Amino acid sequence: MLAAIWAWLQQFNFLSLLDWALAVLLLALALYYTRDSRAGVLVRGFILLLVLFLVTTPLPLVNLILDRLLVATAVAMGVLFQPEFRRLLEQLAKAIRIEWPGNAGDYEDDPEEDLLEELVQAVRELSQNRTGALIVIEPDQPIDSRVFTDKGVLLQARVSREILQTIFQTTTLLHDGAVVIHQDRIRAAGVILPVSERVASRQLGTRHRAAMGITEQTNCLCIVVSEETGSISLAEGGRLERPLTSTKLQELLAKRLRGSRDAKREVPLQGLWSHPWFRNGPQRWWGSLRDLAKLPRKPEKTLPKE
Numbered sequence: 001m002l003a004a005i006w007a008w009l010q011q012f013n014f015l016s017l018l019d020w021a022l023a024v025l026l027l028a029l030a031l032y033y034t035r036d037s038r039a040g041v042l043v044r045g046f047i048l049l050l051v052l053f054l055v056t057t058p059l060p061l062v063n064l065i066l067d068r069l070l071v072a073t074a075v076a077m078g079v080l081f082q083p084e085f086r087r088l089l090e091q092l093a094k095a096i097r098i099e100w101p102g103n104a105g106d107y108e109d110d111p112e113e114d115l116l117e118e119l120v121q122a123v124r125e126l127s128q129n130r131t132g133a134l135i136v137i138e139p140d141q142p143i144d145s146r147v148f149t150d151k152g153v154l155l156q157a158r159v160s161r162e163i164l165q166t167i168f169q170t171t172t173l174l175h176d177g178a179v180v181i182h183q184d185r186i187r188a189a190g191v192i193l194p195v196s197e198r199v200a201s202r203q204l205g206t207r208h209r210a211a212m213g214i215t216e217q218t219n220c221l222c223i224v225v226s227e228e229t230g231s232i233s234l235a236e237g238g239r240l241e242r243p244l245t246s247t248k249l250q251e252l253l254a255k256r257l258r259g260s261r262d263a264k265r266e267v268p269l270q271g272l273w274s275h276p277w278f279r280n281g282p283q284r285w286w287g288s289l290r291d292l293a294k295l296p297r298k299p300e301k302t303l304p305k306e
Ligand SMILES: Nc1ncnc2c1ncn2[C@@H]1O[C@H](COP(=O)(O)OP(=O)(O)OP(=O)(O)O)[C@@H](O)[C@H]1O
Pocket: 132, 133, 134, 175, 176, 177, 178, 191, 192, 193, 194, 195, 203, 204, 205, 206, 207, 208, 209, 210, 225, 226, 227, 228, 229
């Protein structure tokens, strides 16, 4: 064993050092990014197996078994923790992003995208588990809390799929009622919404009618997950769009959120560009250049004389 280590140390050179440093860095990154997730336990197990694999190199049989175990663990990790790994890769991509001059904005963190991702993931999982949920997404201007029948409990927590899923578990105190989201924050939970008076389908109970009610009275959006069927609905302007797949919900929400963001970004001078002077700009500017260069003008079309 010692002889093997000595032989290995004798071969050690700059490239081996770099190899080890990069491997340690990769493992440290994997540990760091999975530290708070379920995948963290498996990553730690994987690293332990890896260390055992390295130290048992002189024992070919044990080494072979550990080698197979490592492959199996890597595959299992990939399958079991696909969402976590996706997030890890996204974070890595963000961490090593390169901003080229002129298009720096393309790589900006997009809080709306993050919110959408968390929200839709939570709704997808709530729907799959048939956990009833009611989620109000406030417009830029928060809803006057007097509109709510009961204001619920103030939370001010950052939106995350884990929090949303936890709130709607029937064992929690806050599951009854709606969650109200303002920008990237869960403003309150356990909020009781005004119920619509409109006669809707007989299949629709109070949860769905509450979504209709709040969107009739304010210009918010409201997502409903049915406890009975797991179906997803989106209420807007007092109308329910249902049943939706999570992909369709993401599409609809993205359209609404982007719509309001674009409206916010509209620059005050934007109207100026639609002015005829700017709309016909190229023709006018070409005319001025032609005058400067004394180029002959095209004869203007005139109506034939009668
Ligand atoms: N006005 C309201 N505001 C907020 N939440 C409400 C309101 N009304 C009902 N809910 C929520 O909906 C839950 C059950 O509603 P109900 O079964 O009548 O609705 P539903 O539309 O049939 O929905 P589901 O398909 O999930 O059963 C309640 O336990 C409560 O959490």
